[in-house]
Amino acid sequence: MLHSAAEIVVSDVSVILGGRTVLADVTLKVEAGERLALLGPSGAGKTTLLRTIVGAVAPTSGRVSVDEADPFGPRREITRLRRTIGCVRQRDDLVPGLSARANILAGIAHRWSPADWVTIACGRVPRRFVPRLLDLAALHDITPLLPQRVEHLSGGERQRVALARALFGEPRLILADECTSGLDPVRAAVALRHLRASGSTVVATTHDLNVAGRCDRVVALRDGRIVYDGPPPATEEVERIYGTAGREDMVTGRWTI
Amino acid sequence: MDDLNPRRGWGRLAVLAVVALLVGWSFAGTDVGPASLIQGREGALQLLSGLFPPDLDGDLLSRVLAATVETLQMSVAALVLGVLIGLPLALLMAGNVQAPAGVAMAARTVATLLRSVHELLWALLFVATVGLGPAAGVYAIALHSAGVLAKLCSEQLEAVDRGPVEAMRITGGSRTSTALLGILPQARANLASQVLYQWECNIRSSVVIGFVGAGGIGQALGIALHLFRYQELATLVASVVVLVIGVDRISKVFRSRMGAASGRTSDRRSRPHRSLLEGSPR
Numbered sequence: 001m002l003h004s005a006a007e008i009v010v011s012d013v014s015v016i017l018g019g020r021t022v023l024a025d026v027t028l029k030v031e032a033g034e035r036l037a038l039l040g041p042s043g044a045g046k047t048t049l050l051r052t053i054v055g056a057v058a059p060t061s062g063r064v065s066v067d068e069a070d071p072f073g074p075r076r077e078i079t080r081l082r083r084t085i086g087c088v089r090q091r092d093d094l095v096p097g098l099s100a101r102a103n104i105l106a107g108i109a110h111r112w113s114p115a116d117w118v119t120i121a122c123g124r125v126p127r128r129f130v131p132r133l134l135d136l137a138a139l140h141d142i143t144p145l146l147p148q149r150v151e152h153l154s155g156g157e158r159q160r161v162a163l164a165r166a167l168f169g170e171p172r173l174i175l176a177d178e179c180t181s182g183l184d185p186v187r188a189a190v191a192l193r194h195l196r197a198s199g200s201t202v203v204a205t206t207h208d209l210n211v212a213g214r215c216d217r218v219v220a221l222r223d224g225r226i227v228y229d230g231p232p233p234a235t236e237e238v239e240r241i242y243g244t245a246g247r248e249d250m251v252t253g254r255w256t257i
Numbered sequence: 258m259d260d261l262n263p264r265r266g267w268g269r270l271a272v273l274a275v276v277a278l279l280v281g282w283s284f285a286g287t288d289v290g291p292a293s294l295i296q297g298r299e300g301a302l303q304l305l306s307g308l309f310p311p312d313l314d315g316d317l318l319s320r321v322l323a324a325t326v327e328t329l330q331m332s333v334a335a336l337v338l339g340v341l342i343g344l345p346l347a348l349l350m351a352g353n354v355q356a357p358a359g360v361a362m363a364a365r366t367v368a369t370l371l372r373s374v375h376e377l378l379w380a381l382l383f384v385a386t387v388g389l390g391p392a393a394g395v396y397a398i399a400l401h402s403a404g405v406l407a408k409l410c411s412e413q414l415e416a417v418d419r420g421p422v423e424a425m426r427i428t429g430g431s432r433t434s435t436a437l438l439g440i441l442p443q444a445r446a447n448l449a450s451q452v453l454y455q456w457e458c459n460i461r462s463s464v465v466i467g468f469v470g471a472g473g474i475g476q477a478l479g480i481a482l483h484l485f486r487y488q489e490l491a492t493l494v495a496s497v498v499v500l501v502i503g504v505d506r507i508s509k510v511f512r513s514r515m516g517a518a519s520g521r522t523s524d525r526r527s528r529p530h531r532s533l534l535e536g537s538p539r
Contacts, residue, residue: 054427083429093424097442106425109434166428 005033005201006067006084006173008053013062015048015224022048024224025062030201037212038205039228040221041242046205047090049221050175053203054085066173083110086166086200088179092158094150100161101125101133101146108169123147136164139194141187155182163191167198176204180211209238307487308494317489321477325496328473331394332459332504338399339459340452343368343406350407351414353422354436364407372404380466391472398462402455409451410444417443446515453508460504464497474500 008030015023023045030036038046051057052064055071055078064071069081086107094103105112105120116126125133137143140160150158159182166174174195180188192214195202204211212218213232220228220241228241284290349356349364356364379397387393417440425439441448467475474497481489 056423056427079429079431081429082427085428087424087428089420089424091420093420095421095425095439095442096418097445098438102438106430106434106438107428109425109430109438112434171428 004172005199007032008173008201008203009063009065010049010053011063013049013052013059013064015045015052015057016060017048017057022224023052023059023221026221026224026226028219028226028229030203033199033201034217035196035202035215036204037215037218037232038203038221039207039212039218039233039238039241044221045224046221047177050177050203050205054082054087054175083169084172086169086171086174088159088162088166088174088176090178090181092155092162092182094158094162094165096149096151098150099123099147100142100150100153103150103161104133104136104146104165104168105129107165111169132168136167140164140191156184156187159183160187160191163194167194170198171200174198174200174202174204176202178205178207180206180208185210209235304487307485308491310488311491311495312486312488313492317492321474321492321496324474324477324493325500327391328460328463328467328475328500329504331391331398331463331473332456334395335398335402335459335463336452336456338395339402339406339455342371342399342403344410344448346403346407347410347414348436348441350411351436351440353415353417353419353440355432368404368407368411370404371400372408374401376401376462376466377469380469380471384470389470389472389476394463394466394471394473394475397466397471398459401462402459405458406451406455409455410448413444413447413451414440416447449515450512453512457501457505457508460501464501 008028010026010028013023013026014021026045026049038049040046048057052059053066053071055064058072066081067084069077071078071081094100095106098106102120105125112120112126116129119126133146134143137146140163142157142160142164145153145157145161150161153161159179163179166176176195179195180191183191188208188211192211195204196214202215204215206212209232215232218228218230218232219226220233220238222241222243228237233241346364346368348354349360350368352361376397379400380394383393383396387396421443422435422439425435430439463471463473464475464478467473467477468479470476470479474493478490478493478497481487481493
């Protein structure tokens with residue numbers, strides 16, 4: 001199931017939004033297939049960095065490239081690039097009014113043939129998509145939810161559907177913004193394992209040290225600057241990054257900030 | 258703190274005085290008042306007494322029924338044409354669909370043009386070109402309602418939650434697939450509600466434009482009125498009332514059912530546009 005992965009180069013990127021410096025001279029290279037966790041207090045610029053990589057926020061200065069393509073280049077280049085990216089965001093961003101399976105399939109709408117449009121409009125799944133859909137649904141424990149409208153699902157269920165949507169097209173790059181925040185610890189671990197197993201390059205923002213600990217590399221941001229870049233950090237290091245002491249969740253045993 | 262300011266009180270009085278003057282001036286200028294009503298009481302009494310008893314002759318009733326059915330047919334045909342023209346225009350006009358600027362501008366201009374000409378004027382135009390009869394009425398209502406639907410539906414499309422739309426866009430969704438899969442499904446219930454409301458409007462319009470010869474019950478009404486056949490008029494008016502109330506009821510049932518299916522069960526926080534519709538009957 002392994003497929004090719006993307007390489008990201010961020011050089012000297014600064015982003016100023018509404019007069020506030022959100023990212024300051026961020027330079028970062030993510031190797032193909034690397035799993036990178038972005039750590040840092042709220043407002044440190046983690047989400048903005050993801051949005052810059054995907055071309056949704058233009059850097060005030062500096063340059064971003066994904067597989068040597070410019071996310072701010074010609075429209076055609078942007079579209080081609082974006083089709084290799086899977087996204088899971090803080091808010092799940094599924095389309096209400098569509099079923100879970102239609103949402104998952106919509107992630108690769110550019111691969112639909114006219115016949116597929118008709119099939120999906122009739123509420124069925126084109127045969128060639130069925131095996132992958134069932135595999136992913138089983139992995140994320142959402143098989144019974146597939147025909148349901150997403151507005152009838154719980155937050156955690158929606159998040160798993162969103163994960164399946166991001167993974168469905170076998171993206172070269174997965175950008176995950178707090179993708180496990182609404183999941184219970186067991187399902188979060190499962191989700192992470194599948195993100196790892198996908199073979200894609202993964203950039204995941206998180207406050208969860210369990211998530212960070214399962215990544216190859218951790219980059220921490222604070223006030224828009226990189227303050228740590230290396231293997232998953234020890235507790236003392238994390239406290240330095242956040243400028244505060246962490247605590248252990250009494251129920252889940254997870255160590256959070 | 259403002260309430261303690263005496264100037265504010267005087268300001269309010271001045272505004273009230275101006276409004277009162279404006280109202281008085283408008284009434285005086287249009288002869289509205291008891292005098293004109295008293296003056297018209299003879300005519301009114303004559304008309305009212307003429308209305309009773311309504312003509313319930315079998316032949317007339319069958320003609321009234323035919324005219325009522327024709328009005329219903331006109332409203333439905335005009336609705337279908339209006340939706341076929343109006344909905345594509347709405348999609349091209351909606352800002353979040355991101356149609357090319359020139360196309361969006363052209364769509365907006367066409368919609369404004371269609372909407373700003375009243376059905377009655379369109380009807381006069383079509384009666385002059387395609388001749389008397391319901392076809393002229395259907396074209397007239399269809400064009401006007403297409404303009405109205407384009408505007409109202411594009412607003413509904415623009416009011417959808419931006420998150421899912423952006424999520425589709427940043428993973429490489431084309432403009433068409435984002436519009437069809439990201440925007441339309443979110444607005445579906447509201448669009449349907451808008452279309453049903455337009456159907457109610459079409460019924461009312463088709464009664465009115467019948468007066469200029471564009472078919473349906475309105476045409477029969479106009480003829481009865483001009484020939485002073487008040488008993489026939491009474492029957493026709495009663496059938497209009499029944500028709501309008503019936504359509505309103507049916508439409509309301511459908512609309513409330515759709516509201517319940519799409520709005521109530523969903524997470525309202527993430528879909529602020531729902532609350533815009535839930536509060537009001539429209």
